[in-house]
Amino acid sequence: MNRRHCAAAAITLVCALTVLTAPVEAFAAPSPPSPAASRHASDPKNPVGPGTGAKTKPSKASEPKKNLEEVREEIEALYRKAGAATDAYNLAVEKAKKQSNEIVRLARAIVVGRAKITELKSQAGAQAREQYRSGGLPPGAQLMLSDDPQLFLDGVNRVREGQQAARGVLGELTRTQQNLETYSKDATTNWEKLEANRLKQAEAKKEIKEQIAAAKKLESQLEKEERARLLKLEQEAAYKMQTAWLSSGALKDINREASASGKKALAFATAQIGKPYVWGAEGPDSYDCSGLTSQAWAAAGRPIPRTSQEQWRLLPRVAIKDMRPGDLIIYHDDASHVGMYVGDGAIVHAPRPGRDVTLAGAGSMRILGVVRPDK
Structure with a gap:
């Protein structure tokens, strides 16, 4: 040759590997507008004259505040x-x-x-x-x-x-x-x-x-007190959905034990609690929702699809009443979120950017269905 x-x-070979090893770009949240700029924009002493040819735009202050x-x-x-x-x-x-x-x-x-x-x-x-x-x-x-x-x-x-x-x-x-x-x-x-x-x-x-x-x-546009209230509203909304789910009798017949593989997957997933959510991450320092579940089951010796949508599409489905710890609960109509059931009506999951891997109510989000990696 x-x-x-x-x-x-x-x-x-090099080109094939280069495409996959390109680093994920980091990014920062946009800075809020400075107080001085805001005052200047809304100052009535600085009107736009009719002879300037500029068109006035309705200020944000005039818009109804959410x-x-x-x-x-x-x-x-x-x-x-x-x-x-x-x-x-x-x-x-x-x-x-x-x-x-x-x-x-x-x-x-x-x-x-x-x-x-x-x-x-x-x-x-x-x-x-x-x-x-x-x-x-x-x-x-x-x-x-x-x-x-x-x-x-x-x-x-x-x-x-x-x-x-x-x-x-x-x-x-x-x-x-x-x-x-x-x-x-x-x-x-x-x-x-x-x-x-x-x-x-x-x-x-x-x-x-x-x-x-x-x-x-x-x-970033909220005051410190408003951000605290926002977090409380999030928690209240989740609590309300979880309470409604429990009140429906969803846990009535759910008392099964995890399989041997499920216990290993659970042990891995719960050990990640406190680590930050980062989109596209598969560990070991950060995870997104399906990165956490796929790595947990890989650690249990059962490789599963990488994304929540593929997990929903390809893994065997079970009824909610039949689920056991280690099963994966898929959320939202587009199957865009996933958590692992830990028992007693709770899941471990990586929620979203700005949040850490944590425990949450299994019914705190809209449930699409349940899949079992080791069925």
């Missing part, structure tokens, strides 16, 4: 959108990893195939040269011309063996060339998919950053 082919294979509950709902909606975009990002990353691994496999297969073709061509060339040296007749064919019956039979066998060997070399050469063509086409297809998923990652990352930035901006 020449240096150009080696270089091409090396570049293929109450704290409306702010809470808006912030929650923004984080929900960020959660859905995070799932899309994680899925694109997961697919890109698989496609990159497949490209690496195909590149190696192409290298092996080219070496094999070189070897087979060498064998075919040797057979052709031998035939030329023997006057166009292989040694077996010359023996067939002998008057000796035994030599004649030996010649027939040798001709037959030679023909089979030649057909074998040519057949293997043809198959290897066909395989190389298939590998090349598959590699091209996977590169196209890899690029498509890279674009999906970029779009999802932009969406996540925009939604989180908008939510943080809303929070």
Whole structure:
């Protein structure tokens, strides 16, 4: 194999791995407008004159101010959108990893195939040269011309063996060339998919950053006392939903014990309590919701899909009344959040940006359904 082919294979491997190892960009919440700028914008002593050609815009002060509950709902909606975009990002990353691994496999297969073709061509060339040296007749064919019956039979066998060997070399050469063509086409297809998923990652990352930035901006505009009240409203809303869920009799028949694998997954997940939520994170220092659950079950020896939507789509489903500790509860209509049931009506989960891995009521969010990784 020449240096150009080696270089091409090396570049293929490096490019495939580079796409996946690109660092996630950090970002900061936007700074609130300065008091001086706010005063200047609303100062009645600085009107915009009619002769300036500028159009006056209604000031934010004239807009009806949202109450704290409306702010809470808006912030929650923004984080929900960020959660859905995070799932899309994680899925694109997961697919890109698989496609990159497949490209690496195909590149190696192409290298092996080219070496094999070189070897087979060498064998075919040797057979052709031998035939030329023997006057166009292989040694077996010359023996067939002998008057000796035994030599004649030996010649027939040798001709037959030679023909089979030649057909074998040519057949293997043809198959290897066909395989190389298939590998090349598959590699091209996977590169196209890899690029498509890279674009999906970029779009999802932009969406996540925009939604989180908008939510943080809303929070940053609140006074310290309002932020404290906002947190209390969040807790009250969660408590209200949890109470309604418990009052429905949801826990009436839920008294099952965790499986051996479920206990291991639970032990891992609860050991992460207190670590921060970071979108796209899979540990060990931070997690997003599905990063926590997928790593917990991986630690239990049961690898599961990376995203909450794929966990909902691919894992076996069980009725709420049949769930046991270690099962995963999927939330919201778009399956954009997941937590692990720990028993007694509680889950461990990574809530959202700005929050840490924690325990919460299993019914504190809208439940879509329950899946069991070890069913």
